[in-house]
Structure formats: structure tokens, C-alpha cells
Amino acid sequence: MNLLNKLFHRNRNPSDKQNTQRVEVMNGSPPIFTPFSGDAYSNDLYRSAVDSIAKNFSKLIPSHVIMNGEQRKDGDSVLNYILQSRPNPYMSTFDFLYKVSTHYFLYNNAFAYLSFDDKGSLEAIYPLSPLQVEFLTDATGALYCKFLFSRGKTFIFRYDDVMVLRRFYNSNDLLGDDNRAIMPTLDLAHTQNQGMENSIKNSAQIRGLLKYNQVLSGEKLKESKEAFINDYLSIENNGGIAALDTKMDYQPIENKPVFINGQQLNEIKNRIYSYLGVSENIVNCTYSEDEWSAFYESTIEPLATQMGQELTNKLFTQREQSFGNSIMLESDKLQFTSNSTKVTALKELMPLGLLTINQALKILNLPGIENGDTRYQTLNVADTDIVNQYQMKGGNNNAGEQGNQVSRNQDGQGTGQQE
Known part of the structure; x- marks a missing residue:
């Protein structure tokens, strides 16, 4: 099988x-x-x-x-x-x-x-x-x-x-x-690579014509050419000057390979990256x-x-999905932020009780601790229901105090009138 x-x-x-x-x-x-x-x-x-x-x-x-x-x-x-x-x-x-x-x-x-x-x-x-x-x-x-x-x-x-x-x-x-939409750009990128390769190869091509004013056999012509190269075109010729007599004439050929400038290279690179939805800094990990x-x-x-x-x-029926079953692909984006951003986030989130100790350690790329799955929060933050009850209780007390004050004032006024 x-x-x-x-x-x-x-x-x-x-x-x-x-x-x-x-x-x-x-x-x-x-x-x-x-x-x-x-x-x-x-x-x-x-x-x-x-x-x-x-x-x-x-x-x-x-x-x-x-x-x-x-x-x-x-x-x-x-x-x-x-x-x-x-x-x-x-x-x-x-x-x-x-x-x-x-x-x-x-x-x-x-x-x-x-x-x-x-x-x-x-x-x-x-x-x-x-x-x-x-x-x-x-x-x-x-x-x-x-x-x-x-x-x-x-x-x-x-x-x-x-x-x-x-x-x-x-x-x-x-x-x-x-x-197919990106293929012309890829073809152009391939042409650029070929052009740079050919430009390098051109340095090894013919650089001049050596013309003899007399008839030489093929073997003598080849020997004379090799001697000319060794004497005048090799790296040992520090002076850069060739001495010729009337037997030969040397005519240099100027090769000017066409190089693609950096702006053109970057333009093609950016077109490919934009097509895929990525930037150069993401590719180079310098983001x-x-x-x-x-x-x-x-x-x-x-x-x-x-x-x-x-x-x-594909994994759950419509009924199973109605009961909340789903597949999610998630990432802890805080893991990819700087340490200063992580610390700032923890300072803001921990007092609210939104993270456990182990969750905070995980964000800092540190190992968890025993009993670290509990949540802590500052006493300056209270449950909404508790705050409402506290305000209602305080409001009733204030109302009672005002009522008592009014009663005392009334009693005082009555006492004063009786007097």
C-alpha cells in the first residue's frame, strides 16, 4: 500500500x-x-x-x-x-x-x-x-x-x-x-538577474583587436596573441603601457555593460512584496x-x-455551532512587542485583574510558578454592583441625615415659636 x-x-x-x-x-x-x-x-x-x-x-x-x-x-x-x-x-x-x-x-x-x-x-x-x-x-x-x-x-x-x-x-x-497578474513582474526580475550575470561575464569577453601587418600562420598568430596578452594585458603590467612596432596595430574595444540601478531593483521588489501583502522589513526581520x-x-x-x-x-454541524463550538486560530500579539511595551501593558492590566500571574510571566517569556493561576487586583477597583450598592447606601444615609436635620430645624423652629 x-x-x-x-x-x-x-x-x-x-x-x-x-x-x-x-x-x-x-x-x-x-x-x-x-x-x-x-x-x-x-x-x-x-x-x-x-x-x-x-x-x-x-x-x-x-x-x-x-x-x-x-x-x-x-x-x-x-x-x-x-x-x-x-x-x-x-x-x-x-x-x-x-x-x-x-x-x-x-x-x-x-x-x-x-x-x-x-x-x-x-x-x-x-x-x-x-x-x-x-x-x-x-x-x-x-x-x-x-x-x-x-x-x-x-x-x-x-x-x-x-x-x-x-x-x-x-x-x-x-x-x-x-x-498571472504577477508573472510579468517575476519575468522582469528574472531578466534583471540575467542582465547582472551577463554584465559580469562581459568582463571576460574580447577587449580589443590585434591586427598584424603581415601574414602569419594560425599557430604563429596564436603564439603572438598569447605573448601580447602576457606582456601587456596581464596584472603584472603595472605601467599599463604597451609598446608596439609597425608589425601590429592594437585597437581596444570599449565594453559598457548596462547595469540596472538600485531604484529599479527596489521597484520590482516592492511590487512582489505588495502583491503578497508583506514588507521588506518583515522579510528581513527588522520590523x-x-x-x-x-x-x-x-x-x-x-x-x-x-x-x-x-x-x-467542516467539523461541526449547524446545531453544534449554535451551542458555541468553533475553531479559532489565535496568537498572543504581546509576545512580539518590545519589553517596554510588555511592561507598560502589564502595569495597566494587572491592577484590573485581567491577567493571572502565570499569564503575565508568559508574556515576559518567563516560566510559570506554582499557584500562579490566581488573579489579583488593586482595592481601588471594585465590582460595578458593589459600587452601585455603596452609592445607594450612601445616598440613603445622606437623605436620612438631611431629613433629621430638617426635623431638628423644624423642632427648633417650633420650640422657638413656643417660646
Whole structure:
């Protein structure tokens, strides 16, 4: 049994393959995915940018959570182990997220197979690298994905068993658009690299013509040329002067290779980075807190939201979702801020009782302590209900005191009148 057959031993094919047909979409474009990239991953700029995104996306923590109003609690421990530790026997969570996000930004479509056991519980998630994907439907209207792998291996899965992530989701109803828009820029970047390489090679090309005023045999001509080079064009010729008689004339050839200026290089680099939603500082790991926050919110967080919603819909029924079951991919953004920002945040949050001691230590990249899961807060902060009760009690006392004062005044006035 090969690896594909082992992975997909519960291959859920439609009951009657003869009755399946290609899905007809509204815009008329064929629902077929082919990972066309124009070999974009071989471009160093494109690859480094995708690698930076994938590495940062892989830091996220996918979790099954149950929301009950504003209350949140952890979900199924087995499911969380699969999501957070070992999505499948061959990958860690980091590897899984890295591969999925790489496919997402390289092909604008990413697929993963959700393998369920006989009881319907998730047992593994496998990212897929197909040569082609075709969407099919049967007589009942159920949707299927037909995957073609290398060596002609074909598997058909229910659409509900496949995680599908799309980028540039525009012209096709079921797939994201390809990367043809960036290919001219990648071709130009390749031309630049070739131009610089050729410019370096030009230094070894012909630098002059040596014309003899007499007829020489081929062997004598070659010997005379080598002697001229050794005497006058070698590094040992410190004077830089050649002495010639009437037997020969030397005519230098001026080579002026065309170099691409730095502004043009930066322009192409920025176009590639902008296409992928990343900046040069992110790629070079020289970003500031504001740059990291902008990158996270514009590039990492949208993919995390999309993946969380897709897994939620594929792993839980509508009823289960109504009870608050969902998959979330989260990151502690304070972990990527400076120490001064962390300390400032802790000074503001700890007095309010929003963090436990161990949570604060984790933000500072320090190990937890025993009994560190308790929350402490300053006495200057009170519960809203307690404050309301205190104010109401104080108001009644003030009213009573005013009433007593009025009564005393009245009694005093009465006493004075009687007197």
C-alpha cells in the first residue's frame, strides 16, 4: 500500500461514480484547479516573502473553543491535541500550517483532507498537493472534489471532508484566481538577474583587436596573441603601457555593460512584496511594533479567520455551532512587542485583574510558578454592583441625615415659636 492509499483508506467516493458530472457554475468558468504558478517559487524574492508569511502564520495556535455568551472554555481535548500538536502522523502543527499557508500564497488555493473515524470524529488533517482538482456533483446534488496526484492517482472526496482556502476569490465560484497578474513582474526580475550575470561575464569577453601587418600562420598568430596578452594585458603590467612596432596595430574595444540601478531593483521588489501583502522589513526581520501589527492584521489575521471559519463549518454541524463550538486560530500579539511595551501593558492590566500571574510571566517569556493561576487586583477597583450598592447606601444615609436635620430645624423652629 503506497502513502496515498494509506492516507485515504477511507476514501469517500460517491455511491455511483457513473452518475457524477462536472459542476456547472454561474459565471461559466470551469471549476478545475491546476497549480499554475509560472515557477514563481523559484524566484528568490517571491520565495523569501512567502516563507516569511508562512513562518509567522505557523506560530498561530488553532483551538476548539466553546463560547457561552461572554464565557469561553476549552473544547474537546482530543480535537485540540490534533489541532495543536499533531494534525497527522507525518507533520507537526507548525509544518501543517506552514505548508497550507505556502500553498495559499503560491497557488491562491489550498486544500486539506479531513479524515474521520467510524464514529465521525476527526482523526487527522492532511494538506494536499494535487496536480489538478475538479469539482463534481451527483444526482442528489452533493458536491465532491476529484483530486489528481502524481503517477495518475485519483481520489474523490466529499466536499464536506475537504478544507478549501481561496485567495483572490473573484472570477471563479469555487476557486481563487491564479497568479498571472504577477508573472510579468517575476519575468522582469528574472531578466534583471540575467542582465547582472551577463554584465559580469562581459568582463571576460574580447577587449580589443590585434591586427598584424603581415601574414602569419594560425599557430604563429596564436603564439603572438598569447605573448601580447602576457606582456601587456596581464596584472603584472603595472605601467599599463604597451609598446608596439609597425608589425601590429592594437585597437581596444570599449565594453559598457548596462547595469540596472538600485531604484529599479527596489521597484520590482516592492511590487512582489505588495502583491503578497508583506514588507521588506518583515522579510528581513527588522520590523517595528507598528509594522508587525499592520502585517498581522492585513495578512496573517485574514487567513487565520478564513481557516477558522472553514474548519468550524467542516467539523461541526449547524446545531453544534449554535451551542458555541468553533475553531479559532489565535496568537498572543504581546509576545512580539518590545519589553517596554510588555511592561507598560502589564502595569495597566494587572491592577484590573485581567491577567493571572502565570499569564503575565508568559508574556515576559518567563516560566510559570506554582499557584500562579490566581488573579489579583488593586482595592481601588471594585465590582460595578458593589459600587452601585455603596452609592445607594450612601445616598440613603445622606437623605436620612438631611431629613433629621430638617426635623431638628423644624423642632427648633417650633420650640422657638413656643417660646
